[in-house]
Amino acid sequence: MKDWRTGADSLRLAVTAALAGGDTAAERAKAVLSITAADLDDVIHAQFEAAAVALTSGLGASPGAGVGKVYFSADDAADAADRGEDVVLVRNETTPADVHGMMVANGLLTTRGGLVSHAAVVARGWGTPAVVGADTIVIGDRCFSVGDVVVEEGDVISIDGATGDVVLGEMATASGGPPEEFFTLLSWADEIRAGHLAVRANADTGDDAMKARELGAEGIGLCRTEHMFLAADRLPVVRRMILARDADEEGAALEELGRVQQADFEDILRAMDSLPVTVRLLDPPLHEFLPSVAELTLKEATEGLSDVEQQELRAARTWAEHNPMIGTRGVRLGVLKPGLYAMQVRALLAAVQTLRDAGLHPIVEVMIPLTVTRPELALARSWVEAEIEATQSDHSDITIGTMIETPRAALRAGDIAHDADFFSFGTNDLTQLTFGFSRDDVETRMMPAYLDLGLLPANPFDTIDQFGVGALLRLAVEQGREAVPGLKMGVCGEHGGDPASIELFHEIGLDYVSCSPYRVPIARLTAAQAVLASSSK
Known part of the structure; x- marks a missing residue:
């Protein structure tokens, strides 16, 4: 099992050694060189307390531990968050029109996309855990499946934005926040790169x-x-x-x-x-600010469109x-x-x-x-x-x-x-x-x-x-x-x-x-x- 305190321990050891060595420029430089990006990620983002068997995996696009109930549309995710629920938004891919649901989610999970996809970039900017490109997931009507396993809307999942793992159920998380040595070491780094x-x-x-x-x-x-x-x-x-x-x-x-x-x-x-x-x-x-042609065309065939939606469909086709x-x-x-x-x-x-x-x-x-x-x-x-x-x-x-x-x-x-x-x-x-x-x-x-x-x-x-x-x-x-x-x-x-x-x-x-x-x-x-x-x- 992984030692989840490794990042904090590394920072403490590095700073303690530098101070014990006389707190010289050379000792500070040695401390800065001894720390890795993974050490900092460990103390910045929430982590799961234990390992678990993954249902599936994708690309770890934004580190951290995300736990919540599954919802498949930005509107449903936003409504659930308004009710006080923890949410994981699951989409084939996200677009700017999904932002209102993305911003309330504890985690983002997509079946398509890579490390610079819309979901990945937005999630990293907000510090939201995200797994993208989990292509074994098939999204259906208010559910998704991986092989024979079906996850219904409202079921709880846990995602690890560092490893890309997706786990059924609620996993415990731990986040003690960065230790004081985190700030000390970064101040030394700032002096060096000034x-x-x-x-x-x-x-x-x-x-x-x-x-x-x-x-x-x-x-x-x-x-x-x-x-x-x-x-x-x-x-x-x-x-x-x-x-x-x-x-x-x-x-x-x-x-x-x-x-x-x-x-x-x-x-x-x-x-x-x-x-x-x-x-x-x-x-x-501009088409990114309009409903998709596919969605409007389907609604036109099944439910009919309002006058405004007809205009939106014409515009979406024009700008597509x-x-x-x-x-x-x-x-x-x-x-x-x-x-x-x-x-x-x-x-x-x-x-x-x-x-x-x-x-x-x-x-x-x-x-x-x-x-x-x-x-x-x-x-x-x-x-x-x-x-x-x-x-x-x-x-x-x-x-x-x-x-x-x-x-x-x-x-x-x-x-x-x-x-x-x-x-x-x-x-x-x-x-x-x-x-x-x-x-x-x-x-x-x-x-x-x-x-x-x-x-x-x-x-x-x-x-x-x-x-x-x-x-x-x-x-x-x-x-x-x-x-x-x-x-x-x-x-x-x-x-x-x-x-x-x-x-x-x-x-x-x-x-x-x-x-x-x-x-x-x-x-x-x-x-x-x-x-x-x-x-x-």
Whole structure:
């Protein structure tokens, strides 16, 4: 049986030994080098007290122990949580429309998807245990089955987000919280990496930002603004904007969204006062905010649709794409609907002014997603600058940059840099597009076979591919800084919290990494270890 106190014990032993050795820089460095990411995960997340026989398993996508009653829709999960029940949300895969159910769940379990699927990324950001890609699970009518075993809605299961195990019934959990040595050792790590590699967090709400700051984040490297549109009171407004029949209807919906988005920005900027916050303008395709074509078509055939649902079905079919992740999203959506980006920038500037008037010091970086050419970025930059100029206030400290997340953008980084104040590498999409792998499909079936046969040294969505994706990163850094010396660069893909990837990011000269809030301590530790390793060469 595993000793569940190993992480805490390792921290205590490391700090005690360093203090006993005279508390020198060398002893502190030795202590930092002796701790692993697994040690920190052990003390950050709840763990099961004992081992158990798993019903099935998938990919451990977000560590921790999750126990609760099974529900199969976001609405049912939210209703159960309102009744005071502990919930595990089970889906084939999640989408932004499921967020209200995901946020109340003790755990997430999906039959499809990989380590950078929607469920995995959102769960890591919230510190919610998650198992994805459990493809032996077959979801039926308010139940799921694994072979001959049937689990009904309302039955209790336990999931281990580190191992990927799914267990029938309620398992006991233990979480004593991090020992004092956790904070001591990370303070030593911060001293070592100071001036080398900063650590930010990916956070989308004021609560996420506060948690990130508590865990030592030095800013936000990625604020995904689309998550602000998904609350129950906002999604209908987004849909009104999509369904608008004329400019007046679209403008009214955008104005309403702008008001709520300003409040969201204020919460995040307040939590990160005096620290940089990188706000990414809307990235996903519009169809993600609409009901699925399949669901509406089925309802049309069985129950019939209301007038609004008929409009939604027409819009969903209009915006549907065969390959939406390489379709009309990011800046491409902004080109078709520039009012969206203009609204977001106005809301952001209003939030900045409100906080300045209150005596706070917001630091804002506006990030344009998915640019592939310099003219594209120049156009999007002009939208932002036009809104800044319209305020007639001094916003000269607001910087405008872009995500480098396609091979073309990496290859043309020197050209794109002339219109960018910073680069942020989106390594999830860069990995997907470099390999030609669908990040939602390959990890459960194909990836295990490739790893077993030695066709890949590691899952490239987990640890950065050093020779392909890594080569593009090196080239982009070199070209970008040759064109604009001192250009600030960071990484905001999930690799920002992976120890092996962080070594490469330090080596090629990035200024910061950004990762999910609960991975911030691991990034702080690993960044220090990377600095120590490079200084010893």
